[in-house]
Every structure is written in C-alpha cells, then in structure tokens.
Amino acid sequence: MPRQYLNPRNIQFILHEVLEISSLSNFAYYQDHSKETFDMVLEAAKQLADKHLLPYLTEMDRKPPQYENGEIHVHPKIKELMKLYGEGGWISASSTYEEGGQQLPLVVGNMVGFIFGAANYSASIFPFLTTGAANLIRNFGSEELKKQYIPKMYEGQWQGTMALTEPQAGSSLSDVQTTATPTEKDYYLVKGQKVFISAGDHTGLDNVVHLMLARIKDAPAGVKGISLFVVPKKRLENGQLVSNDVTTAGMFHKMGYKGAPIAHLIMGEKEECRAYLVGEPHKGLSYMFQMMNEARLGVGMSAVSIASAAYYASLEYANERPQGRPLSSKNPALPQVNIIEHPDVRRMLLFQKAVIEGSFALLAQCSLYADLERVSEGEDKEKYFLLLDLLTPIAKSYPSEMSVLTTSAAIQCLGGYGYLEDYAPEQFFRDTRIHPIHEGTTGIQGLDLLGRKITMHNGKALTLLIDEMRKTIVSVPHWSDLRIRKHEFAEAIQHLHAVTIHLTDLIKENKPEVFLADATLYLDYFSIVTIAWIWLTQGLVAEKALLNTELSEDDKNFYQGKILTVHYFFEYELPKIQALHHRLVSNDRLTINMKSEYLN
Numbered sequence: 001m002p003r004q005y006l007n008p009r010n011i012q013f014i015l016h017e018v019l020e021i022s023s024l025s026n027f028a029y030y031q032d033h034s035k036e037t038f039d040m041v042l043e044a045a046k047q048l049a050d051k052h053l054l055p056y057l058t059e060m061d062r063k064p065p066q067y068e069n070g071e072i073h074v075h076p077k078i079k080e081l082m083k084l085y086g087e088g089g090w091i092s093a094s095s096t097y098e099e100g101g102q103q104l105p106l107v108v109g110n111m112v113g114f115i116f117g118a119a120n121y122s123a124s125i126f127p128f129l130t131t132g133a134a135n136l137i138r139n140f141g142s143e144e145l146k147k148q149y150i151p152k153m154y155e156g157q158w159q160g161t162m163a164l165t166e167p168q169a170g171s172s173l174s175d176v177q178t179t180a181t182p183t184e185k186d187y188y189l190v191k192g193q194k195v196f197i198s199a200g201d202h203t204g205l206d207n208v209v210h211l212m213l214a215r216i217k218d219a220p221a222g223v224k225g226i227s228l229f230v231v232p233k234k235r236l237e238n239g240q241l242v243s244n245d246v247t248t249a250g251m252f253h254k255m256g257y258k259g260a261p262i263a264h265l266i267m268g269e270k271e272e273c274r275a276y277l278v279g280e281p282h283k284g285l286s287y288m289f290q291m292m293n294e295a296r297l298g299v300g301m302s303a304v305s306i307a308s309a310a311y312y313a314s315l316e317y318a319n320e321r322p323q324g325r326p327l328s329s330k331n332p333a334l335p336q337v338n339i340i341e342h343p344d345v346r347r348m349l350l351f352q353k354a355v356i357e358g359s360f361a362l363l364a365q366c367s368l369y370a371d372l373e374r375v376s377e378g379e380d381k382e383k384y385f386l387l388l389d390l391l392t393p394i395a396k397s398y399p400s401e402m403s404v405l406t407t408s409a410a411i412q413c414l415g416g417y418g419y420l421e422d423y424a425p426e427q428f429f430r431d432t433r434i435h436p437i438h439e440g441t442t443g444i445q446g447l448d449l450l451g452r453k454i455t456m457h458n459g460k461a462l463t464l465l466i467d468e469m470r471k472t473i474v475s476v477p478h479w480s481d482l483r484i485r486k487h488e489f490a491e492a493i494q495h496l497h498a499v500t501i502h503l504t505d506l507i508k509e510n511k512p513e514v515f516l517a518d519a520t521l522y523l524d525y526f527s528i529v530t531i532a533w534i535w536l537t538q539g540l541v542a543e544k545a546l547l548n549t550e551l552s553e554d555d556k557n558f559y560q561g562k563i564l565t566v567h568y569f570f571e572y573e574l575p576k577i578q579a580l581h582h583r584l585v586s587n588d589r590l591t592i593n594m595k596s597e598y599l600n
C-alpha cells in the first residue's frame with residue numbers, strides 16, 4: 001500500500017492560487033463558504049480516506065464481491081462506509097440547504113472525489129453513483145418521488161445506479177429496448193434487461209434505486225422515444241420493502257476495480273416490475289445527459305486519482321531503489337545510486353507528473369465553470385455553459401486515456417517488481433483501464449467533440465475558448481522565462497484553428513464520413529493543446545509566487561517543479577500535435593477504404 005497517494009499542496013495550489021475559488025463566496029448562493037470552510041471539507045475527506053478507504057485498497061481487490069443465490073455480496077466494509085458517507089453529508093454535499101445539503105461547489109466536491117478515488121477507487125464509487133442518481137430525481141422527479149427516495153439515498157441507506165446499457169445498446173443508446181407499459185395506476189410495468197450496471201445489486205444496503213432508461217410502449221424509434229424511470233429493487237408497500245421483480249441474473253468478472261460489482265439485471269420476469277416516470281415521457285436521454293456531463297468530469301477525476309496514487313508509489317520506489325551508476329561514472333567500486341538519479345527514470349516520473357497535474361487542473365477548472373454557470377446570468381452564464389460543454393469530452397477522455405499510460409509508466413519505474421502483485425502499481429493499472437470505456441468510450445467522446453461541440457452555435461464555444469487561451473498568452477510578462485512557451489502556444493492555437501477549419505469544411509463539401517473518421521485523433525490534438533494552456537497558466541502563477549523572497553525551501557521546490565514541468569510538457573508532449581496535424585489535414589480515406597477482409 002503506498003504511503004502517499006496525493007499531494008495536498010497541489011490541491012491548495014490549484015484551488016486557491018490558480019483558480020482562487022474563495023471568490024465564489026461573492027455570489028449569494030455560496031456566501032457562507034470561504035477558504036476555511038473549503039479546506040475543512042478537504043481535510044475531513046482526507047481523514048476519512050486515510051482511515052476508512054486506503055486500508056481496504058488491496059483487500060477489496062483480492063476479495064472481490066461474490067454472486068450467490070441471486071445476490072451480490074460485497075466487502076462488509078461497504079455497509080459501514082455508506083453509513084459514514086451518509087452521516088458525514090458526503091452524498092448530499094452539493095445539494096441545497098433546503099434539501100439537506102451544504103451547497104458545496106462542484107469544484108470542491110470533485111476534489112473530495114479525487115481524494116476518495118486516490119485512496120480506494122472501488123470504495124469511492126458507491127456514494128458517487130448514489131449522488132448522481134439522487135440528483136436526477138431531485139432535478140426532474142415529482143415531489144412524491146423526491147420524498148420517497150432522496151432522503152434514503154442521501155443518508156447512504158439506499159444505493160443509486162445509472163442503468164442505461166443493454167447487450168445491444170452500449171454506445172448506441174438509441175437502441176435501448178427495455179419497454180415500459182403504462183398502467184392505470186401511477187406506475188409503468190417494465191420488461192427487459194440491463195448489463196454492466198455498477199453497484200447494480202449488493203447486500204451492503206437495504207435497497208437499490210435504478211435510474212433506468214426504457215422505451216414507453218409505442219414510443220417513437222431512436223433517442224426521441226426514450227424515457228427515464230425510477231426502478232427500485234424493492235418497492236415500498238404499506239411501509240414494507242417488497243421485491244419489485246428485478247432479478248440479478250449474474251455478476252461480471254472484471255480486470256480491475258474489483259471491489260465494486262457490475263450486475264446483469266432482468267426486469268419483469270413475473271410482469272411485476274414497477275417503474276415510476278421521471279419528468280416527461282421521451283425526454284429521458286436529455287435528462288440523463290445532464291447528469292452524464294457531471295459524471296464525465298467525475299470519471300476524468302477518478303482516472304487522475306488512480307494515476308496520482310500510482311505516481312506517488314513509483315516516486316517513493318524511485319527514491320529508495322539503488323540500481324546502477326550515473327551516466328558520467330561507471331566505476332563499479334562506487335556505490336549504486338537510487339534510480340531517481342537516472343534521467344530516463346526522471347522522464348517517466350515527469351511524464352506522470354505532467355499528465356496528472358495538468359489533467360487535475362483542467363478538471364478543477366471545468367468544475368469551477370459548472371459552479372460559475374450555476375450562479376451567473378446572461379452572457380456570462382452562456383459563456384461558462386459553452387466552455388464547460390466544449391471541454392467536457394476532453395476532461396473525460398484525456399485523463400482516462402493518459403492514466404493508462406501513466407500507470408504503466410509507474411509500473412515501469414519499478415522494473416520487474418512493478419509487475420508483481422506485491423506492489424501497488426499493477427492494481428492501479430488494472431483499476432484505471434475502465435475509464436476510457438465507461439460514460440462514453442473515447443471514440444464516442446471524439447465524435448461528440450468534433451461532430452457536435454465544435455459546430456454548435458456556429459462555433460461559438462471554440463471562439464470563447466480560444467479567447468480565454470489568448471488572454472493567458474497576453475498575460476505572460478516580458479521578464480518571464482516562459483516567454484518562449486507563449487510563442488509556441490500561440491502557434492499551437494493557430495494550428496488547432498486551421499485543422500478545425502479544414503475539417504469543418506468537409507461538412508460543406510458533404511463528406512461527413514471523412515470529417516469524422518479521425519475524430520479521436522482530433523480529440524487527442526485538442527486535448528494536448530488544452531493541457532499546454534493549463535500548464536502555461538500554472539507556470540505563470542508559480543513564477544509570480546517565486547518573486548516572494550521569503551518562501552520556504554519546500555515552497556520554492558514546489559514552484560520550481562511546476563515551472564520545469566511546463567517546460568517538460570512543451571518539449572515532450574506538445575510536439576506530438578505535429579504528427580496529428582499531418583494526419584488530420586490529409587483527406588485520404590484510409591480507414592474508410594480499408595476493407596474488413598484486409599484486416600484478417
């Protein structure tokens with residue numbers, strides 16, 4: 001088990017020095033909050049994570065849930081944890097005072113998610129899913145549904161889930177076939193099956209509340225015919241919980257994040273599965289997407305959290321493992337040096353640091369946009385909404401994809417020991433592999449970015465983002481060591497803009513297939529430029545902080561580390577856009593023309 005799994009100093013830096021989140025308290029909605037209250041929340045989260053999550057990290061991996069007699073038995077700690085999450089107000093933290101919450105900004109809520117995820121990702125998803133499901137009822141459900149379900153969910157007594165996926169409807173949710181037949185009562189009768197439902201059943205809690213997509217009988221085909229329902233595992237009848245005809249047909253065995261089960265559910269085998277409509281008929285997917293956008297930031301944050309734990313495990317090891325001698329001295333009579341002295345090991349560490357702290361800062365910034373959108377009006381509201389909407393596919397997929405590479409780099413730092421179960425990085429590598437898959441695969445995020453977000457409102461979101469990026473460029477002082485980076489970054493934006501124009505022109509030329517064929521590569525390109533921006537911003541704040549002559553040695557090292565990592569990102573990561581550029585401006589139809597038979 002790693003001794004350190006995150007850097008509290010970096011959380012402070014991003015929240016208070018870069019984003020200055022205490023200014024949120026200027027808005028009436030957040031007026032009771034301050035730097036002190038935010039820090040208290042984060043400190044309490046860290047204490048809970050240290051005491052109740054981290055100690056079970058390995059055990060939950062080695063003793064995964066068991067499926068027996070139609071039930072999924074999870075680690076006994078989950079029951080206690082959900083009680084702690086409920087009593088501590090962690091599940092309801094973002095909701096309003098009237099709803100029993102703390103009106104905590106998402107930017108702080110997502111930090112809490114980061115802390116819990118870094119300590120033990122499997123154990124962190126139970127409350128995360130419950131918050132998401134309860135918030136859907138809160139935002140779109142009837143008063144009756146709110147009264148019946150939300151308190152139990154916020155208290156951690158009932159589990160919440162998102163039940164979308166079916167065997168034939170994964171990425172393509174328009175193909176959902178689960179049907180809901182209206183009755184003369186206040187409920188529908190549901191029939192169908194769902195697969196891969198996280199925490200979809202477990203004996204840790206009394207009940208499971210599924211927020212489920214289904215098609216009302218005779219509804220139009222496609223996305224416009226999908227509605228959202230509350231489908232409880234057990235429903236209340238005369239004050240008693242009775243079975244609601246939701247059968248757990250099995251549990252899937254996964255490669256990682258084994259402490260949390262994913263269930264195969266069958267509804268309506270006895271024609272008695274009652275479902276309660278949330279909001280209006282046929283609007284289910286749009287409701288679900290509102291929550292999914294928040295969940296996508298959550299997935300990005302979970303990926304960074306696991307990557308962070310792997311990074312600190314590998315850093316600790318690199319500082320303690322003697323092996324080999326410096327490049328400049330091969331004298332075998334000299335003692336070995338710790339591997340952190342080897343430039344290649346430092347490169348692997350810097351790679352992790354650059355990706356993790358860059359992704360973390362982007363996610364914090366996106367979360368802040370969500371908070372600002374909530375409390376702003378008029379043009380500002382639209383601006384934050386558009387920026388968040390545009391950046392969400394990046395904030396989900398870049399950390400997710402890159403965490404697979406960074407956790408792999410963490411393993412590599414440990415050499416042969418990294419491949420062993422005795423060391424933590426191999427678990428982190430397995431645990432994080434889910435992130436490019438769930439909540440919309442990377443391929444789907446690419447299509448979302450290029451096919452929808454770039455073109456929406458006549459490209460207004462992209463214009464706004466480029467404006468924000470240019471503001472950073474203008475703010476680089478003439479004395480800054482980052483001046484050279486400013487020019488490189490300005491050039492990268494120009495290239496991104498040119499590639500975007502090139503690709504969107506293909507729509508006018510009526511070549512939609514060519515336009516979207518390499519959408520994932522466009523997503524990669526956009527992500528790298530975005531993270532370069534985020535790093536430049538961090539570097540400028542660090543440079544300014546270093547002007548203070550009374551800094552402690554630790555602070556000086558921290559800020560110097562930030563500046564060096566800006567240079568690392570610009571030297572090692574940003575140049576990758578050149579190869580992507582080459583590919584994206586080529587109009588050949590290589591992947592389109594490739595015949596399936598050629599792949600045999």
Ligand SMILES: Cc1cc2nc3c(=O)[nH]c(=O)nc-3n(C[C@H](O)[C@H](O)[C@H](O)COP(=O)(O)OP(=O)(O)OC[C@H]3O[C@@H](n4cnc5c(N)ncnc54)[C@H](O)[C@@H]3O)c2cc1C
Pocket residue numbers: 161162163164165167169170171172195196197198199254262434437438439440441442443444447
């Ligand atoms: C551990 C785990 C937890 C999960 N938790 C939940 C949950 O709680 N609730 C829930 O509802 N679901 C959950 N899922 C399901 C998950 O969201 C889906 O697996 C995911 O959306 C992909 O769907 P699929 O598996 O059917 O793959 P497919 O959709 O078949 O995709 C296979 C591949 O084809 C690509 N592809 C598909 N369509 C296109 C396209 N149009 N264009 C380009 N490429 C395409 C994909 O990018 C992917 O690479 C979970 C899955 C796992 C493994």
